[in-house]
Amino acid sequence: MPLAITDLEQLQTHPAIAKLLAWNPAAVEGAKFDRDEMTIYIERSVIREACVLLRDDSDCPFNFLADVTCVDWFPSEPRFEIVYHLLSIPKKERVRLKVRLGSSGPALDSVTSVWPAANYFEREIFDLFGVRFTGHPYLRRLLMPEDWEGHPLRKDYPVEGYR
């Protein structure tokens, strides 16, 4: 299997990365091309603007938000990775955006104003990982009961739950 390419210099010809770099070079923290899938690490404070930019790109509009999820890398820091899977329906391309978050009071901008589809995905992450999304219209628990304590998909939460 070919090794993953993680050098931003080699990957900057990719249209989405080129677009982001031209807009704000500080927005891209890194990139990875592995198993035919492109991952772009985005600076946490500009995620919403970066999503608007990619959605409205005239050459390759990533108009469909397929999925948002989270990975907990406990105990290493930064602990959380928020993962966005974008799809371009006209160009049939996919790209993955990632934002890294530390363990103390994890929060970032909501993208519900960019794609209303993010509503349930972000609520699910809030519910199961305890990451807050600022600007979300209705940030309540989605799957677990309202009075549940803890966030079950965190790695320090036992598989059998607390009994």
Next chain:
Amino acid sequence: MILNMGPQHPSTHGVLRVILEIDGENVVRIMPDIGYLHTGIEKTCEAKFYQQVVPLTDRIDYLCPLTNNLCYVLAVEKLLGLEIPAKAQWMRVMLNELTRINSHLVWLGTHALDIGAMSVFLYCFREREDILRLFEMVSGQRMMTSYFRIGGLALEPPLGFFERVRQFANRFPEKVDEYENLLTGNPIWGMRTKGVALITAEDAIALGASGPTLRGSGVDFDLRRDMPYSAYENFKFKVPVSQDGDVFARYICRVQELRESNAIVQQALDGMPEGPIKADAPKVVLPDREKMKTQMEALIYHFKIITEGFAVPAGEVYQAVESPRGEMGYYVVSDGTAKPYRVHMRAACLANMQTLPTMCEGRLIADVVAAIGSIDIVLGEIDR
């Protein structure tokens, strides 16, 4: 007035609860409330070996277990970099399309039942029974099949299986005519579905809708054709699209898909390649029982896979397939051990259900039932 519908309401297909704010018969606001079927499957996956996750995936979307199996095994095979033999790929396509027919039959029967057409339900379940018998024949199970394994298929298909599938595929188009005779030209069906629960293409894309819910609004996109996986690039089929964006449009898309899926099954039967059904990867794929009894090496591999699993190279993969309900995606993260670090399922129904307020607000309560039926929800997939 606030009206509570579900979670035990018969037309909510399981345990969906919707809170309706109504003014007379008109819906002012609609709020789906989910989570009644949450079983924490994503958390359970993290505590299992890679091969032990396959039976869990059946239970996510219980109307299309084989599609879930396929999506998961494709993701893990991509992480491992495995080559799958042609016969296994074609079998996967064929069984996936039978699953699609099975799922659409349940949808058509229950959706018609919700709106008041009782007899369609009985017709649909008649053919569904035939498909379930085929699944039982090939995998030993009617519903929770777990037939696809990482690296290929669980078993060689039994003798006479392909003839049975062909008999089914030959008589099925007539049955679709029967359903269409009952519904498509029926004026009552038309009144309950045409112009009801409208959604535009822009709204559907922005809200993350996929599958027939998206194609019913005029977006011509199907992962099987546009981003092919398994062996779908070898098959010729039409993708039904309707421009109207109402309940009837989604109905007509799915009914056309029944015919197209049946055509794919026939193509798969005609061109089914010969050869092995498992990849040549002894560290990942369980050996045949026969070899286990005669070769020491096979016995050792079997013991090792069962007791300590197999390590998957570190990395991450997002694999999407076209399920009967839309884009089903598995995001699998590996940290190099024998257990997945994270498995996330992108549920097509969860995103599709976000279209419900756009479809229903400002319309009658009776249309809510038609709208819920038309997006074909499966609560097992929504709550996971």
